[in-house]
Amino acid sequence: MKISDLLRLSADNLRRRKGRTALTVIGVVVGTFAIIVLISLGIASNANNEAMLQSWGDLTQIQIWNYAYGSVGETPKLDDEMLETIRAQEHVVAATPFYSSNEINASIYAGKNERYEAYFYESYGVDMTALQAMEFQLQSGSWIPDGLNLGKKKIPVLVGANMGYGFQDTRKSWNSGKRQRWAGETDSLGNPVPPFVDVEKDKLTLRLMAYDSNGNEKTQDFELVVMGTFVSDTSKHYFTESGIAMRISDMKMLEQAYEKLSGKKNSSSGSSVIISGSGGVMREQDNGYQEVYVKVDDVDNVEEVENWLHDIGYEQTNSMTQIRNEMQASVAKSQMILGGTAAVALLVAALNIANTMMMSIYERTKEIGVMKVLGCEVGKIRTLFLVEAGSIGLLGGAIGVALSFAASAVLNNLNAIVAFFGGEGIDLSGLTSMMGGMAGMGGDVSIIPPWLVLLGLGFSMLVGVLSGLWPAHRATKISALEAIRHE
């Protein structure tokens, strides 16, 4: 007996009782349809949430701090050695501090007679390779190579897209509207107003200013050489807009120069952190970089790396994964509730199939007996009924999937459709937020990926086959003698 024979016999039998088969199939259609549409809403919600998180910042980035509030143990020192350990960890692509020194008192000067002044505090020491790994973009120029040496008093830097607008005109009074210019400003003709300083061309002087123990002001000048300009992306860091990035080594060199200037002896690598001790006594401790960014190879590994960081003692961390997990959990929760309802529909469909198969087997008791007498093995009889039950499931599943696509298309284009019929727009954000998603992203409401189609078909067929197990078992128990018994 061949598979084609089994299929033909099953099809014959299903066709023989068209009405009953149709009703049973409809049950499966409803169940499959409900499940697929609900899952598709969840997928769309997750996709929309993901898109929103992307717009907020890099999902594969973890921020860690060298201190933790209310920490039980000590946070380990976050120094260069630790950075190497972190870089060596699996799934970590790069790690860099955004190292700014709040010790240094300095300003940047440009223009004739140093007319224009900008503050230095938006300057950071960073790992250049890490910036590239974290997909910081340059709109012009190039990254600063590690070994680059322009001379003792020259520091190569990268500047934010609108760093030039950080300069103020020192000739104008503090309350004059002409003292500052800002990005996006236009003149009376509507032309954009350029910044006072063209940072890529003009000479930039960095002046450290310190007071020695006698209260005398001391200064030291460096030249900032602009090597490149960032594409502004504040979701990565705000220095890409208005700040300055340099190599960590240069930042440390500036720090040491400043210390020497001011005569203070201070930490060489990192900021001092004030931590409240157990007795309420304030004490100062050097604990390496205050803030470090870790780049992970894949969104799905962020949690693992973050957990590892917690394990090695960095309790204070931040990543989008935390928010993402919360969002996904909320989507999953609503999917569970709605999916449960859909599962009940499918369970009813399964009982329906089982019932239909039972009826069919009672009706065909004699036929089954005859088949046995004619030499049909038990296994083939079982297969025959399983194929029948599975076909009901698969047929229902296929129709259910097709209807889901139709429903999905309608949901995704509801506004267009309603508008076509002259109606008002409909806000589906309620539906999205019901699924735990963030409303108002304008993405699709329902997404049916290929795997969901396969899942729908496979699952409905499985439901059919499972519902057919008991009836098929009963069929195999029918005696060959039934063929001879007279009604």
Next chain:
Amino acid sequence: MAPIIRTVNLRKVYRVGNEKVIALNDVNLAIEPGEVCCIVGASGSGKSTLLNQLAGLEKPTRGQVFIGKHEINTMTENELAKFRQAHLGFIFQSYNLLPNLTAAENVALPLMFKGMPRKTRLKLAKEELKKMGLVKRANHKPTEMSGGQQQRVGIARAFVAKPKVIFADEPTGNLDSATTRQVLYRILQMARENNITFVMVTHERELAGCADRVITIMDGKVQSDVVVDEETRSRSRAEMFKDLVDLAPAEPQTTVPAQS
């Protein structure tokens, strides 16, 4: 010659509530290859029970059933299914054609269980239907045929796989006497042509006349086991089938009454 069917102290007891019904009581039989054997007896004497044990449709309470060298009472259900595929055919009183299959598909059913491709088995089925004078009905459903026609389809189905033994429990029980003779005639002719052993239950004594062996059952026991002599058998067959030409003029195979 070694018997093709043999029973040894065959016993079948049915339990109905607390009562025991002894349907077969130590039956010992031997049927030779190629024989046409009739099992006769009063209603309730145990004929059907005996046939069911012989065909392996039911397990005996005690005793053995041999078909050829095979002891079928010890076979599992699947072994029996395979054995039936290979060696046994069956004709039912109520035809038992599958209602949603055509005549040809019904005839081809045993070949399908054997795994024969559809084309080949339908071809063989049609040949068999032709011998039954039903070639025009090959694509008809059972409900579109008369009782006699359905039973001829049933006969074709029993013969199509060329079994060694065919069992039939009152195959003509639902037919009128003219059709009965016509159907029986075809069975006997086919059985002889293919050297098939044919075992039939009937309570019509006159049908038993054309058999090679007549086994009479009474109260679950073999009352008599008679091998009919050549002359008597020829005479009763000639008598029985003499008007067959008039019964079925359109069917050429029936024009010459068979004589051994």
